[in-house]
Amino acid sequence: MSDKRKSPLKTALHGMDERAYKMMAMYLQGPCKGAAVVVEDLKAEIDIIDADSVKAKTLLKQRLTESTKPIIALSLQELTFENILYVKKPVKTSDLLFALSEARAILSVKKKSGNQVNACTQNTASRQSQKPVTKPESLLDPVKKQATKTDEQKKTSKHQTAMQLDEGKFNAFIGSVPGLDVNDPKQFPDATYNPKDYFQGYVQSALMVAEAKKQVMRLNSGWKPLIIFPHNHEIWLDADDKQLRAFAGVGMNKISGPGMTLTPEESIAASVQESLEKFHDQDAFLWKLAAWTSKGRYPGALDINRPVFLKHWPNFTRLVVTPHALRISALLMASPRTLPEIAEVLKIKPQYVFVFISSAYALGLIGQAKREADEIVQPSVVKKTEQQGLLSRIIGKLRANKS
Amino acid sequence: MSHYKIIFTGPVGAGKTTAIESISDIAPIKTDASASDMTKTKKSSTTVAMDYGIMNLTGGEKIHLYGTPGQERFDFMWDILTTGGIGLILLLDNTRADPFQDMKFFLDSFQKFIAETNVAIGVTQMDLSNKPTINDYHSQLRAMGIKPPVFSVDARVKNDVSLLVQSLLYSLDPGIEA
Numbered sequence: 001m002s003d004k005r006k007s008p009l010k011t012a013l014h015g016m017d018e019r020a021y022k023m024m025a026m027y028l029q030g031p032c033k034g035a036a037v038v039v040e041d042l043k044a045e046i047d048i049i050d051a052d053s054v055k056a057k058t059l060l061k062q063r064l065t066e067s068t069k070p071i072i073a074l075s076l077q078e079l080t081f082e083n084i085l086y087v088k089k090p091v092k093t094s095d096l097l098f099a100l101s102e103a104r105a106i107l108s109v110k111k112k113s114g115n116q117v118n119a120c121t122q123n124t125a126s127r128q129s130q131k132p133v134t135k136p137e138s139l140l141d142p143v144k145k146q147a148t149k150t151d152e153q154k155k156t157s158k159h160q161t162a163m164q165l166d167e168g169k170f171n172a173f174i175g176s177v178p179g180l181d182v183n184d185p186k187q188f189p190d191a192t193y194n195p196k197d198y199f200q201g202y203v204q205s206a207l208m209v210a211e212a213k214k215q216v217m218r219l220n221s222g223w224k225p226l227i228i229f230p231h232n233h234e235i236w237l238d239a240d241d242k243q244l245r246a247f248a249g250v251g252m253n254k255i256s257g258p259g260m261t262l263t264p265e266e267s268i269a270a271s272v273q274e275s276l277e278k279f280h281d282q283d284a285f286l287w288k289l290a291a292w293t294s295k296g297r298y299p300g301a302l303d304i305n306r307p308v309f310l311k312h313w314p315n316f317t318r319l320v321v322t323p324h325a326l327r328i329s330a331l332l333m334a335s336p337r338t339l340p341e342i343a344e345v346l347k348i349k350p351q352y353v354f355v356f357i358s359s360a361y362a363l364g365l366i367g368q369a370k371r372e373a374d375e376i377v378q379p380s381v382v383k384k385t386e387q388q389g390l391l392s393r394i395i396g397k398l399r400a401n402k403s
Numbered sequence: 404m405s406h407y408k409i410i411f412t413g414p415v416g417a418g419k420t421t422a423i424e425s426i427s428d429i430a431p432i433k434t435d436a437s438a439s440d441m442t443k444t445k446k447s448s449t450t451v452a453m454d455y456g457i458m459n460l461t462g463g464e465k466i467h468l469y470g471t472p473g474q475e476r477f478d479f480m481w482d483i484l485t486t487g488g489i490g491l492i493l494l495l496d497n498t499r500a501d502p503f504q505d506m507k508f509f510l511d512s513f514q515k516f517i518a519e520t521n522v523a524i525g526v527t528q529m530d531l532s533n534k535p536t537i538n539d540y541h542s543q544l545r546a547m548g549i550k551p552p553v554f555s556v557d558a559r560v561k562n563d564v565s566l567l568v569q570s571l572l573y574s575l576d577p578g579i580e581a
Contacts, residue, residue, distance in 0.1 A: 326566070
């Protein structure tokens with residue numbers, strides 16, 4: 001039976017490239033008469049997976065363990081996974097419609113019982129014949145809608161290009177701690193901070209819990225609600241950067257109120273789903289939060305006299321690029337160094353090293369040499385390339401034209 | 404005068420032409436033609452020889468920006484293009500069926516050039532397809548024994564392309580001061 005009188009099933013597509021994705025969206029709209037509509041993962045009631053894609057096996061296992069949504073797998077070969085609805089390729093409209101109606105039935109049972117019910121039908125879609133669906137309607141409109149802007153593209157904060165800070169803007173943007181000169185080597189022991197004393201620490205703990213539980217969680221701080229979406233590696237916060245920057249620097253012991261709580265977010269409010277511009281990539285969010293919490297200091301957990309190493313380059317095009325961050329990264333990718341050494345080799349103020357290290361440390365990109373051998377091995381000397389003057393002029397040119 | 408070059412490479416539709424356009428001081432010279440093979444599924448025209456742009460530096464020096472044709476049947480040109488190059492920018496399209504395979508193919512193809520210089524990788528179309536993630540790319544690269552910069556890039560945005568090229572240059576020499 002066609003589902004055309006019912007509301008379309010909200011469907012997420014996985015394991016498909018852009019072309020296959022668009023084609024499937026059109027197919028659901030046209031030949032399947034709108035029995036299902038493609039939405040982003042968060043809003044989806046069911047998953048359709050191309051089981052012949054490269055990462056399909058992992059994807060299927062992941063979905064089966066982490067999600068309770070009914071899964072329809074499209075494949076050339078019969079699948080051995082249990083608890084999925086299987087549709088044989090080439091996909092016939094009747095088979096897919098039947099699988100969709102099965103998925104709808106599972107959802108309905110789940111809704112009634114309130115319990116998790118697994119899809120238990122395998123091969124059902126291919127064993128029953130369905131009434132063929134008639135001629136497709138115009139396919140142009142759905143394609144245009146897909147081609148305009150997806151929900152992912154509307155997450156403007158997530159995809160905006162990096163902000164590059166120069167030395168002149170640093171203090172105004174990052175801030176400083178009154179009475180502390182972080183650039184004075186004598187004050188290095190005092191130039192530390194503990195992220196746990198600030199909002200940053202609570203956000204980091206909440207991220208770990210949400211990730212471990214694979215559950216959408218809400219961090220209630222008495223300030224602005226922050227929602228964590230571990231599956232998409234996203235954070236939703238109803239505050240702009242200026243507000244976040246101010247809150248980042250406030251010690252949590254100075255805040256009165258009910259304190260921090262972390263609660264599972266069972267249903268996502270429409271206001272959240274509609275404010276897509278308030279979604280942030282977790283890493284980009286944590287990076288800037290750490291920079292603003294640090295105010296040019298470094299995390300107290302790091303020993304300033306032991307070399308640190310960088311696990312890999314940060315994704316700079318989507319981060320706040322603090323002064324000399326690219327140079328520091330390149331240097332640390334070559335060999336581990338202590339924080340004062342980095343400043344010395346690059347001839348820069350320690351505050352630029354400290355703020356970079358704070359952000360990278362928050363993302364888990366910084367490690368500290370623990371073995372004796374790591375300290376015995378001298379860091380390689382930075383050799384000047386013959387083309388240093390030329391490379392410097394190219395960088396000057398690129399920076400001048402960064403708009 | 405010396406002939407300095409930065410090479411942009413990657414599969415069809417990864418944004419090489421657009422990236423060069425973003426940072427070139429001249430309207431890039433394109434050698435696109437209507438796509439007539441599998442390329443047609445990705446875009447209506449494609450680069451069949453190479454793209455070319457210029458960055459004019461103070462003092463009259465020029466940096467030549469070359470984009471390799473994306474189709475593998477033109478790979479005989481790659482050796483010629485890279486001779487005397489400063490480094491390699493590899494752009495990968497995240498909506499392709501297997502971007503890791505693309506990455507491996509291009510890193511293998513330019514292995515000698517990368518060993519002599521360096522490479523920075525830009526992943527495009529991440530707003531259309533956010534998987535694989537940048538961390539997934541790092542995991543693959545770690546297994547290959549290299550740790551180049553990997554950034555999400557919108558080839559139309561000058562700032563993105565600029566940061567990617569800067570990371571390449573700093574990888575060559577962290578001591579450079581702008």
